[in-house]
Amino acid sequence: MLLSTPWFFRTPARRVVANVFVLALLFNCRCAPKQVPPPVHPPNFDANRAFENLKQLCDFGPRNHGSESKLRAEKWIQERLHEAGAEVSLHEFDYTPVQSQNAEHFTNIIGRIRPTVEHRVMIGTHYDTRSWADHDPNKELRSTPIIGANDGASGVAVLLEMARIWKSDPPPVGVDLIFFDGEDFGREGAEDDYFVGSKAWARDHPNYKPVWGIVLDMIGDSSLQIRKERISAEKAPRIVQRVWEAAERVRSTAFVDKKSGAVSDDHTPFLDKGLPVILLIDIDYPPYHTTRDLPDKCSAESLGQVGRAVMEAISTQY
Numbered sequence: 426m427l428l429s430t431p432w433f434f435r436t437p438a439r440r441v442v443a444n445v446f447v448l449a450l451l452f453n454c455r456c457a458p459k460q461v462p463p464p465v466h467p468p469n470f471d472a473n474r475a476f477e478n479l480k481q482l483c484d485f486g487p488r489n490h491g492s493e494s495k496l497r498a499e500k501w502i503q504e505r506l507h508e509a510g511a512e513v514s515l516h517e518f519d520y521t522p523v524q525s526q527n528a529e530h531f532t533n534i535i536g537r538i539r540p541t542v543e544h545r546v547m548i549g550t551h552y553d554t555r556s557w558a559d560h561d562p563n564k565e566l567r568s569t570p571i572i573g574a575n576d577g578a579s580g581v582a583v584l585l586e587m588a589r590i591w592k593s594d595p596p597p598v599g600v601d602l603i604f605f606d607g608e609d610f611g612r613e614g615a616e617d618d619y620f621v622g623s624k625a626w627a628r629d630h631p632n633y634k635p636v637w638g639i640v641l642d643m644i645g646d647s648s649l650q651i652r653k654e655r656i657s658a659e660k661a662p663r664i665v666q667r668v669w670e671a672a673e674r675v676r677s678t679a680f681v682d683k684k685s686g687a688v689s690d691d692h693t694p695f696l697d698k699g700l701p702v703i704l705l706i707d708i709d710y711p712p713y714h715t716t717r718d719l720p721d722k723c724s725a726e727s728l729g730q731v732g733r734a735v736m737e738a739i740s741t742q743y
């Protein structure tokens with residue numbers, strides 16, 4: 426993901442000021458407790474199973490471009506989708522990086538749930554991890570590939586657990602689960618090299634028009650707080666509202682009713698085509714793009730909060 430927010434707005438000092446402001450508001454509030462309706466569908470997302478998925482992906486090792494670990498992860502994701510009864514396909518493409526003459530090969534993985542249903546929702550995430558821990562506090566580790574427990578594995582973990590549940594309890598609509606490659610392929614000075622999987626997907630499938638969609642990225646942080654990503658909120662406000670209302674019904678308190686800065690990610694190529702696909706992300710994650718982005722920084726509880734909210738948003742059908 427690429428931030429458009431100045432770093433200053435995410436500093437601890439800024440957060441302290443914000444927290445003091447929120448506390449002041451709370452002490453002044455005399456309003457009656459809000460009545461929250463029950464879930465449309467009882468939550469059956471198994472957070473512990475999702476967390477096992479996350480750990481399994483991390484056990485493969487860094488899933489950066491060109492690695493054996495990424496190939497193993499690709500195979501494993503396909504096996505899990507087959508087990509869940511999804512219709513599995515691959516979207517393979519070549520991309521020549523900005524500062525290179527040589528084309529590189531990439532693979533998006535697609536798992537279609539209820540493939541014959543016309544009304545379709547797209548739920549995406551990236552499964553690759555970054556080749557360079559360029560934010561690592563230890564300079565010697567900055568060219569080391571990252572494990573990406575949160576940045577890469579968390580979204581995959583949630584999508585695969587949803588697929589498993591839908592085998593015996595299918596959603597009311599068709600769902601396309603897309604595991605994008607090459608999201609974190611870019612680096613400073615070569616920003617066009619980010620999100621190559623979702624950009625290629627959008628380019629190669631001009632007639633692909635899901636009714637709506639969600640991209641998950643970095644949603645496993647054990648102190649998860651998801652704010653409304655600014656571009657999603659501007660371009661697809663009804664989907665943002667749908668997801669936040671669903672989160673409230675399933676008591677997923679990690680969803681905060683505030684906007685974050687603008688973030689470019691795998692939802693961007695869809696929004697650019699006018700398709701209402703939003704991003705769920707918590708950008709406030711200190712191990713971001715470091716070798717410390719490991720399972721111990723993530724939690725089953727966080728994956729469960731997101732999984733329950735996304736499944737509930739889909740359960741509302743239209």
Ligand SMILES: [Zn+2]
Pocket residue numbers: 426555576609714
């Ligand atoms: Zn990343």
